[in-house]
Amino acid sequence: MRLALSVYFGLLLVLTPAVPTIAAPLGVRTVLDNGAVLLVAERPGVPMVIMTLLVKTGAMADPDGRAGLANLTAELLTRGTKQHSAQALAEALDFLGASLNVDTDYETTTLSLTTLTKNLDAAFALLSDVLLSPTFPQEEFERKRKEIQGDLQSREENPGWVARKAFLQTLYPQHPFGRLVEGDPDTLAAITRADVVQFHQTYYRPNNAIIAFAGDISHAQAVKLLHTYFSNWHPADIPPLVWSAPQRHPEERITLDKKVTQANVLLGHEGIARSNKDYYAVLLMNYILGGGGFGSRLMDRVREELGLVYSINSSFSARKHPGPFIIGLQTRNATATQAVSEVLQLVRQFVEQGPSERELAAAKSYYINNFPLRLVSNRDVAALLPVIEFHELGLDYPDRYPALIAQVTREQVHAAAKTYLHPDRLLQVIVADLTQANLTPPPHSSNQPATTGDPQ
Amino acid sequence: MVLQRNPIVTWCVVVLTWALLLHVALLHAEEKPWPVTQDTLPNGLTVLILEDRRAPVVTVQVWYKVGARNERLGSTGISHLLEHLMFRGTAKYGPGEFSRLIQEKGGSHNAFTTDDHTVYFENIAAPHLDLLLDLEADRMANLILNQAAFEAEKKIVMEERRLRTADNPAADLWEQVSAAAYTAHPYGWPVIGWMHDLEAIELEDVKKYRETYYVPGNALLVIAGDVAADVVLAQVKASFGHIPPAPPVPAVRAQEPPQRGERRVFLRRPASLPIYMAAYHVPNWQSPDSFPLAVLSIILGGGRSARLQKTLVEEKALVLAADADYDRTAHDPPLFTLFLRIAPGKTWQEAETALFQEVEKLQTTPVTETELERAKNLVEAGFVYGQDSLFYRAMQLGLYAALGDWTMIQRVVPGIRAVTAAEVQRVARTYLREENRTVGILIPEGPPPARESLETGISDSAVH
Numbered sequence: 001m002r003l004a005l006s007v008y009f010g011l012l013l014v015l016t017p018a019v020p021t022i023a024a025p026l027g028v029r030t031v032l033d034n035g036a037v038l039l040v041a042e043r044p045g046v047p048m049v050i051m052t053l054l055v056k057t058g059a060m061a062d063p064d065g066r067a068g069l070a071n072l073t074a075e076l077l078t079r080g081t082k083q084h085s086a087q088a089l090a091e092a093l094d095f096l097g098a099s100l101n102v103d104t105d106y107e108t109t110t111l112s113l114t115t116l117t118k119n120l121d122a123a124f125a126l127l128s129d130v131l132l133s134p135t136f137p138q139e140e141f142e143r144k145r146k147e148i149q150g151d152l153q154s155r156e157e158n159p160g161w162v163a164r165k166a167f168l169q170t171l172y173p174q175h176p177f178g179r180l181v182e183g184d185p186d187t188l189a190a191i192t193r194a195d196v197v198q199f200h201q202t203y204y205r206p207n208n209a210i211i212a213f214a215g216d217i218s219h220a221q222a223v224k225l226l227h228t229y230f231s232n233w234h235p236a237d238i239p240p241l242v243w244s245a246p247q248r249h250p251e252e253r254i255t256l257d258k259k260v261t262q263a264n265v266l267l268g269h270e271g272i273a274r275s276n277k278d279y280y281a282v283l284l285m286n287y288i289l290g291g292g293g294f295g296s297r298l299m300d301r302v303r304e305e306l307g308l309v310y311s312i313n314s315s316f317s318a319r320k321h322p323g324p325f326i327i328g329l330q331t332r333n334a335t336a337t338q339a340v341s342e343v344l345q346l347v348r349q350f351v352e353q354g355p356s357e358r359e360l361a362a363a364k365s366y367y368i369n370n371f372p373l374r375l376v377s378n379r380d381v382a383a384l385l386p387v388i389e390f391h392e393l394g395l396d397y398p399d400r401y402p403a404l405i406a407q408v409t410r411e412q413v414h415a416a417a418k419t420y421l422h423p424d425r426l427l428q429v430i431v432a433d434l435t436q437a438n439l440t441p442p443p444h445s446s447n448q449p450a451t452t453g454d455p456q
Numbered sequence: 457m458v459l460q461r462n463p464i465v466t467w468c469v470v471v472l473t474w475a476l477l478l479h480v481a482l483l484h485a486e487e488k489p490w491p492v493t494q495d496t497l498p499n500g501l502t503v504l505i506l507e508d509r510r511a512p513v514v515t516v517q518v519w520y521k522v523g524a525r526n527e528r529l530g531s532t533g534i535s536h537l538l539e540h541l542m543f544r545g546t547a548k549y550g551p552g553e554f555s556r557l558i559q560e561k562g563g564s565h566n567a568f569t570t571d572d573h574t575v576y577f578e579n580i581a582a583p584h585l586d587l588l589l590d591l592e593a594d595r596m597a598n599l600i601l602n603q604a605a606f607e608a609e610k611k612i613v614m615e616e617r618r619l620r621t622a623d624n625p626a627a628d629l630w631e632q633v634s635a636a637a638y639t640a641h642p643y644g645w646p647v648i649g650w651m652h653d654l655e656a657i658e659l660e661d662v663k664k665y666r667e668t669y670y671v672p673g674n675a676l677l678v679i680a681g682d683v684a685a686d687v688v689l690a691q692v693k694a695s696f697g698h699i700p701p702a703p704p705v706p707a708v709r710a711q712e713p714p715q716r717g718e719r720r721v722f723l724r725r726p727a728s729l730p731i732y733m734a735a736y737h738v739p740n741w742q743s744p745d746s747f748p749l750a751v752l753s754i755i756l757g758g759g760r761s762a763r764l765q766k767t768l769v770e771e772k773a774l775v776l777a778a779d780a781d782y783d784r785t786a787h788d789p790p791l792f793t794l795f796l797r798i799a800p801g802k803t804w805q806e807a808e809t810a811l812f813q814e815v816e817k818l819q820t821t822p823v824t825e826t827e828l829e830r831a832k833n834l835v836e837a838g839f840v841y842g843q844d845s846l847f848y849r850a851m852q853l854g855l856y857a858a859l860g861d862w863t864m865i866q867r868v869v870p871g872i873r874a875v876t877a878a879e880v881q882r883v884a885r886t887y888l889r890e891e892n893r894t895v896g897i898l899i900p901e902g903p904p905p906a907r908e909s910l911e912t913g914i915s916d917s918a919v920h
Contacts, residue, residue, distance in 0.1 A: 097837025157625050293555070303612060376846060
């Protein structure tokens with residue numbers, strides 16, 4: 001890669017000891033000449049290193065009709081390179097005791113490498129091979145596609161999965177958040193090997209990447225690794241994503257009949273983006289409602305008092321683009337409608353009254369005191385570093401965090417509940433034995449609900 | 457939360473940690489002996505303290521040496537039900553206080569039950585250790601069990617059973633396989649209990665159960681993190697020292713007789729695809745064969761290059777997933793399990809034939825030195841990675857201490873390192889025999905999946 005090492009090293013060696021702002025507590029950040037952002041957290045102690053390489057593109061970049069392309073591309077990285085067959089790669093990684101995992105999400109693709117320090121060089125060589133020189137053999141392409149199609153079929157037996165799929169499809173009819181990251185059997189069938197090659201060429205670029213190291217490694221070592229193995233990785237223009245904002249969805253209930261003992265219920269609507277100015281108020285609001293486990297309003301009432309569920313929770317998926325707000329629960333078929341009514345009542349009441357001072361104090365106290373506990377292991381740090389960079393929070397985020405939480409007022413949380421919770425227009429998805437649940441599906445009707453309200 | 461020895465159970469982080477612990481099962485302390493302080497209080501409580509100063513946090517775990525193996529038919533699931541009830545409060549800390557106090561200090565907590573143990577754990581900033589000790593000591597001695605909480609908790613556990621087993625085909629099959637494999641030993645029934653037993657258990661049963669097993673002499677307290685052992689020990693004595701000693705818990709006398717012929721279980725139920733399991737009776741850590749068996753499980757199902765992955769998933773494309781599972785740290789002799797999720801368009805018979813060919817290869821031809829080394833490297837690296845997590849280290853301590861001696865941790869990696877190709881071949885011949893095998897086959901049946909019968913209703917009035 002074009003690291004421009006002379007300037008770069010000079011800067012680092014001169015400035016690092018003298019300017020503590022570069023060496024924020026969490027790690028050191030460097031923008032490389034090819035556009036990649038490097039983050040290093042030097043944490044000696046255990047002779048291991050975890051590297052997380054985040055590509056700032058995920059399933060949102062799947063072209064219409066080819067959902068699953070980003071995921072298929074990522075899954076195929078380890079299935080053959082210029083230097084190694086898939087089997088040779090697998091054996092080499094195992095011999096080193098290294099693990100290399102790939103994870104595709106809507107907005108990002110993450111490669112994580114875990115290795116012993118003594119094998120760092122060899123393991124990183126394999127990673128660079130996988131990242132820069134995959135060959136996407138036709139045979140492996142066919143086999144992996146079939147395997148993902150089979151996995152998708154297999155998951156249909158999981159009622160929670162069925163509910164989630166229907167929920168997202170309905171909430172985001174014209175938006176990639178309504179599709180599965182894995183795609184579906186038909187869109188997978190439409191993908192060609194050429195699409196995969198093109199996707200890799202387009203998006204796996206240093207100027208679209210964040211590289212984080214945590215563990216028994218120095219900043220200089222990390223730089224040397226990148227210089228040695230990524231020197232042929234060149235930047236290129238990344239095409240912007242063009243998606244119109246999803247439309248608000250009107251109130252609707254979808255019921256799906258399945259021979260299950262337990263109804264799987266999802267309730268929700270559109271949520272917020274991570275950059276939303278009210279993010280911290282929403283975070284606290286959701287903790288009190290149903291994100292805070294035991295002690296949250298949903299858990300206290302629906303589980304502890306009524307014994308209707310084993311688990312119930314609420315969440316906002318605050319991505320760069322607004323992800324969904326979802327309340328999820330499972331209860332036996334016969335109590336499905338009772339559980340839904342209870343939840344609706346709790347949400348309405350919460351919107352009307354807002355949180356108590358005591359609830360807010362407990363939520364704030366949890367987040368402020370919990371943050372250091374999220375940064376204990378190398379794995380914790382290697383996971384958090386690229387996320388902080390992706391959302392442009394800054395490496396001083398851990399220092400700023402307590403104040404961000406502490407300054408939120410009860411009025412702000414109440415306002416957040418009123419603004420971002422909409423009990424009057426919840427999308428409900430219930431997967432259940434409808435007869436037992438006393439939910440007779442209405443005669444088949446149009447699946448094209450008229451949308452109301454303004455686009456976000 | 458229930459943990460079962462099941463290769464396909466992957467619900468949450470804790471389960472994954474546990475699976476790693478059991479599957480890879482390893483550890484040594486050549487470079488850095490574990491700075492562990494062990495003591496036993498006069499009332500019988502065993503205390504283990506691990507000083508690990510890398511982060512200003514502490515993990516507390518209370519291990520009660522009671523689980524499904526201590527239960528009786530008619531009240532299966534009582535260990536796990538009691539685990540739930542332990543969160544229902546005391547006179548000092550009323551309902552909900554336990555969670556509230558820990559969470560407002562940023563801490564997390566949970567509990568799980570296995571065949572052998574019931575474990576409660578908390579993670580928190582080190583200065584709050586006192587609070588955790590007080591909470592755990594208080595509920596060990598002073599738990600209040602009332603009828604209303606009991607009834608509510610029973611319903612919650614039944615929901616947990618529906619969630620984990622009834623609507624989960626793989627877990628459902630595993631329950632059937634265990635029940636067939638064990639005819640005389642409690643490992644044959646599910647940790648979460650049979651549904652009719654959950655319905656039948658009474659509050660008095662749970663009270664008696666608790667009085668018998670939740671006593672200091674049957675518990676281990678593990679504390680790991682940014683602490684000084686002598687200070688902590690004094691704190692522990694102040695919190696737990698006053699709890700009175702109790703008689704030793706009843707021994708589990710059940711033993712599984714040798715199996716003398718293959719058993720086959722068919723489960724017909726709604727599911728997407730067939731699932732196949734083969735389970736063999738094998739010894740646990742008490743046998744020197746446990747190390748070669750652990751290596752054998754890695755060669756078959758561990759890492760990316762494992763034989764079942766290579767042959768059944770990739771070359772023959774007969775299955776979507778394949779795994780091998782063996783837990784040498786089981787209290788009593790466990791099962792060595794092979795698991796296959798059959799690919800669309802393929803049959804379980806084809807997959808079974810290919811599976812047994814792989815087993816036979818291991819019985820007739822020694823593994824190569826490279827393959828053996830690869831498996832050992834995976835185990836050893838897994839041990840090092842485990843050191844990254846304070847919680848995981850504490851789990852290892854508790855697990856081996858519950859077996860009788862935490863220092864066994866230090867003999868695991870050397871034990872794995874010493875395994876030879878001939879030993880792997882020998883244990884494959886000795887244990888992976890037809891007459892020692894219980895096979896489970898899930899055959900999908902019933903209505904088609906929901907997506908094919910999707911009915912969408914739009915209604916403004918039906919919502920409420």
